Amino acid sequence: MNNQEVLIERFFECLISGDRPTARAIVAEAGKGGATAQTLITDLFWPTYEMIERLHRNDQLTKLSYHFATRLLRVLTDQTSQKLRLVGNGNGRTILALSGPSDADDLGAQMAVDLLEAAGFQITFAGGGVPTDEVMSYVNNNQPDVLLMFASAPSDLPEIRAVIDALDEIGAARKTQLVVGGGVFNRADGLAEEIGADLWASNPLDLVDSLIHDADRRAIPEQRTVGQKKKLRDAA
Numbered sequence: 001m002n003n004q005e006v007l008i009e010r011f012f013e014c015l016i017s018g019d020r021p022t023a024r025a026i027v028a029e030a031g032k033g034g035a036t037a038q039t040l041i042t043d044l045f046w047p048t049y050e051m052i053e054r055l056h057r058n059d060q061l062t063k064l065s066y067h068f069a070t071r072l073l074r075v076l077t078d079q080t081s082q083k084l085r086l087v088g089n090g091n092g093r094t095i096l097a098l099s100g101p102s103d104a105d106d107l108g109a110q111m112a113v114d115l116l117e118a119a120g121f122q123i124t125f126a127g128g129g130v131p132t133d134e135v136m137s138y139v140n141n142n143q144p145d146v147l148l149m150f151a152s153a154p155s156d157l158p159e160i161r162a163v164i165d166a167l168d169e170i171g172a173a174r175k176t177q178l179v180v181g182g183g184v185f186n187r188a189d190g191l192a193e194e195i196g197a198d199l200w201a202s203n204p205l206d207l208v209d210s211l212i213h214d215a216d217r218r219a220i221p222e223q224r225t226v227g228q229k230k231k232l233r234d235a236a
Contacts, residue, residue: 018068037083084118091120100156101128109150112204
């Protein structure tokens, strides 16, 4: 086990036991060791979050431990995100971000949203539980460059698929890239493409990199990177 894995294990144990002082001390220790706010989120918070979600999904954590962990990690994420540095003056690209309905879904999405904002994107973050018709209305009226939907559970997929299908059916997302992320897409190869998403990423840092590197392609509004639209267009 390398040093980073040991650190993640220590952090995880503090989170599931609700040990707030020691958890804060571990984050401070990592910062003194050279970790930036970004690397704390991507290299410590995110892998620990994924471990917590995996164990919870497999019924290997008590509900109390799960609540201890997710709520403490939310506080530490909030505190750390305040230290993220904005890159330049922004890139002018807009993102509407949604998540699954649970607090954990919201937490995972927040890590991605905070990193994207620091990378120069203009973010509006609605979390979970937003009706499909309201999402469609917002996208149609505001035409964000990206609609980002984060999900960790299979139960979130019908809603995401419904949003994508509805936007495609009425043509409300002609200029909007449909992007998904979160644990459920990591566990099922090809799922993002199957439901018609344009782009997906396995973790927040990959998501930031993918959207930044994909920016040049967005000069053509109808160009898609992955998903059903691209396959159908290529087959035509």
